[in-house]
Amino acid sequence: MGANFITGTGTDIGKTWLACALLRHWRQQGMRPAAIKPVLSGFDPAAGGASDAGRLLVALGRPANLAEIDAIAPWRFAAPLSPDLAAAREGRRIVFDDLLAFTRQAVTGAPLLIEGVGGVMVPLDEQHTVRDWIAASGLPCVLVAGTYLGSLSHTLTALEALARVGAGVTAIAINETPDSPVALAATVESLSRHVAGVPVVAIARGHPDAGIARLAELLC
Ligand SMILES: Nc1ncnc2c1ncn2[C@@H]1O[C@H](COP(=O)(O)OP(=O)(O)OP(=O)(O)O)[C@@H](O)[C@H]1O
Numbered sequence: 001m002g003a004n005f006i007t008g009t010g011t012d013i014g015k016t017w018l019a020c021a022l023l024r025h026w027r028q029q030g031m032r033p034a035a036i037k038p039v040l041s042g043f044d045p046a047a048g049g050a051s052d053a054g055r056l057l058v059a060l061g062r063p064a065n066l067a068e069i070d071a072i073a074p075w076r077f078a079a080p081l082s083p084d085l086a087a088a089r090e091g092r093r094i095v096f097d098d099l100l101a102f103t104r105q106a107v108t109g110a111p112l113l114i115e116g117v118g119g120v121m122v123p124l125d126e127q128h129t130v131r132d133w134i135a136a137s138g139l140p141c142v143l144v145a146g147t148y149l150g151s152l153s154h155t156l157t158a159l160e161a162l163a164r165v166g167a168g169v170t171a172i173a174i175n176e177t178p179d180s181p182v183a184l185a186a187t188v189e190s191l192s193r194h195v196a197g198v199p200v201v202a203i204a205r206g207h208p209d210a211g212i213a214r215l216a217e218l219l220c
C-alpha cells in the first residue's frame, strides 16, 4: 500500500467525497491511512470543518481544528479560484519545489491520499499545473470522472494530459453524476474500450460501497 494522488477531470467532481469514503473504508478494516490536501482555495477559517481539509480530517477521525488543517493543507487561499489566481490575490505564489517537498515528506509507506486541486490541468503557478505536480512526485493517481454528457471526452482528454508527462494512473473512478442522461454502466463500458487496460471503477450514487471496496483494493 502506498500513496496516490486523487485528481479529477474538473472541480466538484467528487475528489474529496471519494477520498473520505476510501479513508473510512480502510479505517473500518483496521488500517491507519493518512491524507493531505496541500493546496486549498476558497478557504474560510470560520468554517474550516467544512473545507476539504476539514472533511478529510473528520474521515481520518482527527479534529478539524486550525492546527490540524494547517498540518495537512499549508497552502490556503481565501478566493475560490485556481491556485495561481487565488495566490496572486493575496500577493503570494506557490513555490513548486516547496509543494513537492511537502508532498514527498508525507509519503511514509502507509496508505496516503493526496487530494490535488480542481482538475489535472489547473495552474499552480506561471509554469506548473496539477499534472506536473503529480508527475514530479513520481506517485500515481486516481482520476475521478463523472457520467454527465461530455464526461467521456473530458476523461480521455485528462488521461492524455497525464500520459504526456508520464504520470501513472492506478484507476479511473466514475463517480455517477446525479440526474445524468447517460447510464453509469454505459459510461464505464464506453470508456473501458479507450483506456488501454487502466481499471475503470463504477461508483454508484446512493450505493457506492462495492465500488469503494474495489477501488480500495486496487490502491493496496
Ligand atoms: N458519490 C457521491 N454521493 C454523494 N455526494 C457526493 C458524491 N460525490 C460527490 N458528492 C458531493 O458533491 C459535492 C462535490 O464533491 P467534492 O467536494 O468531493 O468535489 P471535489 O472534486 O473535491 O471538489 P473541489 O474541486 O472543490 O475539491 C460535495 O458536496 C460532495 O459531498
Ligand SMILES: [Mg+2]
Pocket: 015, 016, 017, 052, 115
Ligand atoms: Mg475537494
